[in-house]
Amino acid sequence: MERADGLAAISEEPARLTRRFATAALKLATNTVAGWMRAAGMQVRHDNVGNLVGRYEGAHGATKTLLLGSHLDSVRDAGKYDGPLGVLVALACVERLNARELRLPFAIEVFAFADEEGLRYHTAYLGSNVVAGSFDPTYLSLVDADGIALADAIRAFGGDPAALTQDARRPDDVLGYCEVHIEQGPVLEALDLPVGIVTAIAGQSRLEVTWQGQAGHAGTVPMHLRRDALCAAAEFMLSVEQLAEERAGLVATVGQIAAEPGASNVIPGRVTLSLDVRHQDDALREQALEALHDQAFKIATRRHVVVQWQTVQESRSVLCSPWLIEQLERAIEHVGYAVHHLPSGAGHDAVVMAGLTDVAMLFVRCKAGVSHHPAESVMLEDVAAAIAVLESFLASFASDGPTL
Numbered sequence: 378m379e380r381a382d383g384l385a386a387i388s389e390e391p392a393r394l395t396r397r398f399a400t401a402a403l404k405l406a407t408n409t410v411a412g413w414m415r416a417a418g419m420q421v422r423h424d425n426v427g428n429l430v431g432r433y434e435g436a437h438g439a440t441k442t443l444l445l446g447s448h449l450d451s452v453r454d455a456g457k458y459d460g461p462l463g464v465l466v467a468l469a470c471v472e473r474l475n476a477r478e479l480r481l482p483f484a485i486e487v488f489a490f491a492d493e494e495g496l497r498y499h500t501a502y503l504g505s506n507v508v509a510g511s512f513d514p515t516y517l518s519l520v521d522a523d524g525i526a527l528a529d530a531i532r533a534f535g536g537d538p539a540a541l542t543q544d545a546r547r548p549d550d551v552l553g554y555c556e557v558h559i560e561q562g563p564v565l566e567a568l569d570l571p572v573g574i575v576t577a578i579a580g581q582s583r584l585e586v587t588w589q590g591q592a593g594h595a596g597t598v599p600m601h602l603r604r605d606a607l608c609a610a611a612e613f614m615l616s617v618e619q620l621a622e623e624r625a626g627l628v629a630t631v632g633q634i635a636a637e638p639g640a641s642n643v644i645p646g647r648v649t650l651s652l653d654v655r656h657q658d659d660a661l662r663e664q665a666l667e668a669l670h671d672q673a674f675k676i677a678t679r680r681h682v683v684v685q686w687q688t689v690q691e692s693r694s695v696l697c698s699p700w701l702i703e704q705l706e707r708a709i710e711h712v713g714y715a716v717h718h719l720p721s722g723a724g725h726d727a728v729v730m731a732g733l734t735d736v737a738m739l740f741v742r743c744k745a746g747v748s749h750h751p752a753e754s755v756m757l758e759d760v761a762a763a764i765a766v767l768e769s770f771l772a773s774f775a776s777d778g779p780t781l
């Protein structure tokens with residue numbers, strides 16, 4: 378818990394926690410975790426995209442590696458636990474193995490991924506995509522709000538953008554991936570359970586929708602002659618909310634909006650907004666996107682503005698692996714808690730790691746379901762439970778797990 382507090386103080390901003398991909402704050406956070414990993418008997422390396430990887434060797438003859446971990450980057454004005462909790466729980470398990478001088482019949486690698494949230498370049502999962510071998514090199518030319526290209530950000534952080542493919546893991550070297558993460562929802566708290574097992578992770582689409590109208594003088598252009606980009610965007614945003622409310626299991630969010638030129642006495646000529654659409658069922662998500670696209674173009678036509686619809690990133694819904702789920706069930710029962718399965722509406726690096734290997738996730742109870750917010754909170758006892766469950770999960774691999 379002290380480590381989570383310490384990491385939460387490492388931010389790009391003085392009064393709140395914001396730690397984007399390939400920033401000095403992320404570098405300090407990864408170096409801090411690297412120190413703890415070394416003290417736990419792990420070899421430490423940074424890969425070219427900036428992921429931190431701590432490796433705890435297996436017993437003599439071990440050929441495979443079990444991957445653990447989560448991400449160290451954050452959203453803007455973030456909570457302490459979204460990401461770091463998974464890194465710190467995995468680290469705590471390795472510390473215990475190291476303290477008992479235990480070696481398992483497989484190696485363990487704990488990842489602190491460099492970019493799960495996608496705050497800087499709007500493409501989530503840059504770190505895990507490199508490890509899974511699914512990094513899209515066209516991303517390298519993306520520029521951030523300061524005009525810095527992704528390739529340059531990688532170089533400035535100490536990596537070589539031309540060498541990213543060398544950091545991809547081979548599926549047959551890896552046993553699986555297990556991520557511990559704060560639930561970010563209210564379910565476990567409502568059930569009064571410390572941990573839960575994730576069954577599936579919702580697919581998500583991230584888009585940028587741009588509205589081009591006509592800027593003009595707020596005092597002289599009559600209402601009927603306006604092509605107000607912000608009013609068009611506002612009407613669309615409310616239609617997004619309405620459509621999502623009408624479709625079970627769908628969530629849709631406009632989280633970012635920019636109106637130009639951004640003067641109080643100028644009719645906005647251009648608006649850019651983000652659109653985040655998610656559903657456990659990919660077909661229903663795609664149908665919703667179709668409907669939202671049609672709505673946007675109807676509104677634009679009626680208001681004589683031009684709309685541009687740009688998908689920035691999409692990830693399909695992912696099922697967690699039954700044999701890993703079963704291992705987590707046994708671990709939870711061994712530690713003495715009831716087993717509860719639940720889906721994840723939030724995306725996680727496990728979504729991308731599922732392209733490399735079998736994945737599982739263990740959720741930790743989240744106070745009032747609050748996340749992506751400084752009030753994000755977990756209880757000490759629940760973190761202790763998560764460490765005990767992950768420790769038992771590791772042990773079950775070593776004893777009667779599937780082929781080692």
Ligand code: HGY
Nearest residue numbers: 493494722723724725
């Ligand atoms: O947006 C998400 O679902 C995750 O927190 N990146």
Ligand code: MN
Nearest residue numbers: 459460493725
């Ligand atoms: Mn997260």
Ligand code: MN
Nearest residue numbers: 452459494749
């Ligand atoms: Mn998050």
